[in-house]
Amino acid sequence: MNRFMEVLENILMPVADKLNNNRYLTALRNGFMVALPLIIFGSIFVVLANLPFVNEWVGESAWSAYQNALGPASAATLSIMGLFVIMGIGYKMVEQREGESIYGAAVALGAFLILTPQLSEFVLDDVAHEVGGVIPTSVLGAEGMFLGIFAAFFAAELYQYFVKKNLTIKMPAGVPDxxxxxxSALIPITLTLTIFLVVRIIFSYTPFETVQNFIYTLIQEPLTALGSGLPATIIAVLLIQLFWFFGLHGQIIVNSVFDPIWYALNDQNYQAFVNGTELPNIVTKQFIDTFIVGIGGSGMTLAVVIGIFLIGRSRQLKELGKLGGPPGIFNVNEPIIFGLPIIMNPLTLIPWLLAPVVIxxxxxxSMATGIVPKPAGVIVPWTTPAIISGFLATGNAWQGAALQLVNIVIVFVIWWPFLKIMDNQYYKNEQEANSK
Structure with missing residues (x-):
């Protein structure tokens, strides 16, 4: 095993060093770090506001009041985390070149908002209505992240380009700093945002109408063609993981296409379960949510948290385990995704992609051979902890809980050598810092 880890480290570390020196990837990673405290805060309150089965104990009225009271905590942070990430990327991009980084954050945010349609749709009395001058919070979060990242990159680059060309207004001495x-930032920002405005106008004359629709269509159409079944499920799982690796909310992107399929299959199983007939489907919504996502969140990072507690020597991993452990029990894993980090970290790419596919x-x-019952179609709350959720999703079958335990062990084994490499690296850096 030591020889294997040595070979793995020799292969991955040069790649990691090369990627770490890429300023775009560095700005992307550091931009997410800016948003991390807000993400952790929002994650905690998501868990608190969605504790499973509490609504059945306190009644719907009290439960609704409780959720409404805690809702703004996540709505103002986690739900619009795209804004903080965009500002962080713009800030870090300009900071790398020793420019006025605060204007990098401002121009990145302005560019994204220019490309974002200020229009919201709602249905009232079965009639669709549109309201202008508003931006749906969904596009300020995970849905708009892909557009926001590239808007931040281009806006920061354009801003710095115009600054380097000395297209600035020089104020006389004595003017407050x-x-x-x-x-000094007026002309570069004006020129940058004008370019983005032109892009928006151009897209308004295309069939896509907006840049966001263009991106969504490029992602949606290939996914829709996949259909259902095990091969499509494997592809969907891989895409979820791959999108997350690049900082995009993979579940929202992929689920927007596959959810109608998965929910329909789920309902077929539920009807068969109620009628006492054979369950027709293995892959359903609960197959994904309970046995893949529902073990600590996307990538089944509950096993990663367990690994941190078992093998972690570095202070960085130990502190991350303390932060990510409690939310991870309830399948909220943003602290692990952004704190380990998993995003843009080549040391995590192999286990991040491999573990969900194996599971x-x-x-x-296990279900095809009858060792474990198929999902019964019961919708289990997504915050239900593993073991309990597996038991409920399979129609109160102990085999479902046992399968989740086996899955946790498998994920831990896959992650173990990679976690060990990261822990050794962090520990070495900490020891060197302490010796200075």
Whole structure:
């Protein structure tokens, strides 16, 4: 095993070093770090506001009041985390070149908002209505992240380009520094945002109408063509993981296409379960949510948290385990995704992609052979902890809980050498820092 880890480290570390020196990837990773405290805060309150089965104990009225009271905590942070990430990327991109980084954050946010349609749709009395001058919070979060990342990259680059060309207003001596810097940024910001406005106008004359629709269509159409079944499920799981690796909310992107399919299959199983007939489907919504996502969140990171507690020597991993452990029990894993980090970290790419695929195969064939009952179609709250959720999703069958335990062990084994490498690296850095 030591020899294997040595070979793995020799292969991955040069790649990691090369990627870490890429300023776009560095800005992307550091931009997410800016948003991390807000993400952790929102994650905690998501868990608190969605504790499973509490609504059945306190009644719907009290439960609704409780959720409404805690809702703004996540709505103002986790739900619009795209805004914080965009500002962080713009800030870090300009900071790398020793520019006025605060204007990098401002121009990145402005560029994204220019490309974002200020229009919301709602249905009232079966009639669709549109309201202008508003931006749905969904596009400020995970849905708009892909557009936001590239908007931040291009906006920061354009801003710096115009600054380097000395397209700035020089104020005379004696003018307050804040005023001077503001006027210095005026022309670069104006030119940058004008370009983004032109892009928006151009897209308004295309069939896509908006840049967001263009991106969504490019992602949606290939996914829709996949259909259902095990091969499509494997592809869907891989895409979820791959999108997350690049900082995009993979579940929202992929589920927007597959959810109608998975929910329909789920309902077929539920009807068969109620009628006492054979369950027709293995892959359903609960197959994904309970046995893949529902073990700590996307990528089944509950096993990663367990691994951190068992093998972690570095202070960085130990503190991350303390932060990510409690939310991870309830399948909220943003602290692990952004704190380990998993995003843009080549050391995590192999286990991040491999583990869910292996678990999907193990779960599928366990159910296909009859060792574990198929999902009964019961909708289990997504915050229900593992073991309990597996028991409920399979119609109160102990085999479902046992399968989740087996899955946790498998994921831990896959992650173990990679976690060990990261822990050794962090520990070495900490020891070197302490010795100075």
């Amino acid at each position: 804040a005023v001077s810097r503001s006027f 999907a195969l193990v779960t599928y064939f």
